Amino acid sequence: MMAVRSCLGVKFGVSGLLSQLTSSTRHHGSRPCVSPILTPQHRNTSSSSTSSKVKVDLDQNTGVAVMHMQSPPVNSLSLDFITELCISLEKLEMDKGCRGLIITSSQPKVFSAGLDILEMYGKSPERCGEFWKSVQELWLKLYSSNMVTIAAVNGSSPAGGCLMALTCDYRIMADNPAYSIGLNETQLGIVAPFWFKDTLMNTIGLRNSEMALQLGLLYKPQDALKVGLVDQVVPEDQVLPAAVKSVNKWLAVPEHARQITKSMMRKSTIDRLTSNREADIQNFVSFITRESIQKSLRGYMELLKQKKA
Ligand SMILES: CCCCCCCC/C=C\C/C=C/C(=O)SCCNC(=O)CCNC(=O)[C@H](O)C(C)(C)COP(=O)(O)OP(=O)(O)OC[C@H]1O[C@@H](n2cnc3c(N)ncnc32)[C@H](O)[C@@H]1OP(=O)(O)O
DSSP: OHHHHHHTTTTTOSTTHHHHHHGGGTEETTEEOOOSSOOGGGTTOEEEEEOSSEEEEEETTTTEEEEEEOOTTTOOBOHHHHHHHHHHHHHHHHOTTOOEEEEEESSTTBSOOOBOGGGTSSOOHHHHHHHHHHHHHHHHHHHTOSSEEEEEEOSBEETHHHHHHHHSSEEEEEOOTTOOEEOOGGGGTOOOOHHHHHHHHHHHOHHHHHHHHHHTOOBOHHHHHHHTSSSEEEOGGGHHHHHHHHHHHHHTSOHHHHHHHHHHHHHHHHHHHHTTHHHHHHHHHHHHTSHHHHHHHHHHHHHHHHHHO
């Protein structure tokens, strides 16, 4: 949240804004500007960090990190995986040399299968609460990031996977009709919470969100493009190159101006969750532990297994 505060001018004050903006040709936000002239020691500088489920490659020349989600088989968001994602994001956010982030998947055909259903089925209320707190944390970190964030959606991305992509500044999806993206919660008999709904509405508007959420729609890439759920659809092997191209375009904008604008656009949505976190956790726990909801989740998991057989 420090990132958000600094974006909102707490650090600089409104009167300092103009001078900050005019000085942004020298310094991009609190991060140093990357010199276009490469000195020998700057050439080919990149670092790589890998935890068991998240691999991050940071190119220090460009200030762009690529975060590869690698939690087999389908990058479903378990408590452990979310914790690793949050730690990686925190590190990148603190790293003055990182200004842009591309999120993608190392798993074939899937960006992320969304929240791990097994974290919501047959678990104690305490564990469910802990899980939901981590989901909130991940959303807050991504949605309020000072970095330019690009989702390179190289596979299917239902529910929580779609939410992750929606938190980014720009979404590029592989043009493969076998893939789909959307907030399909109602199809599982569950309800997308208000901050999922807000994030979707901020992207595709009220009417499209009403239909998408009530029907639990999963869109093929070309349909997702039409409705504005993704910003670009490219051939599968072009997803990452297109993301690199986009991130550079976004990074060319004076950084303070971009960050403050992003924060202005997202602040009220973020505030709504931050001021209601505990109540939201309680709502989730009491909803998800209901017998009828547990039954729906069980049925859905069986359907997933049957689909395979
Ligand atoms: C009154 C208001 C109260 C508010 C309360 C709020 C409540 C809100 C609660 C929660 C919000 C929920 C958000 C979510 O994200 S729920 C998760 C939704 N996800 C899905 O629907 C996706 C399901 N998966 C798929 O559709 C497919 O798996 C796929 C398209 C992602 C990939 O297909 P494919 O490559 O064919 O793989 P398989 O289907 O064979 O799957 C492999 C393996 O993985 C298991 N699996 C898949 N998805 C999940 C998942 N989300 N969680 C856990 N496990 C998953 C699948 O079962 C297979 O397992 P295996 O048979 O053991 O190999």
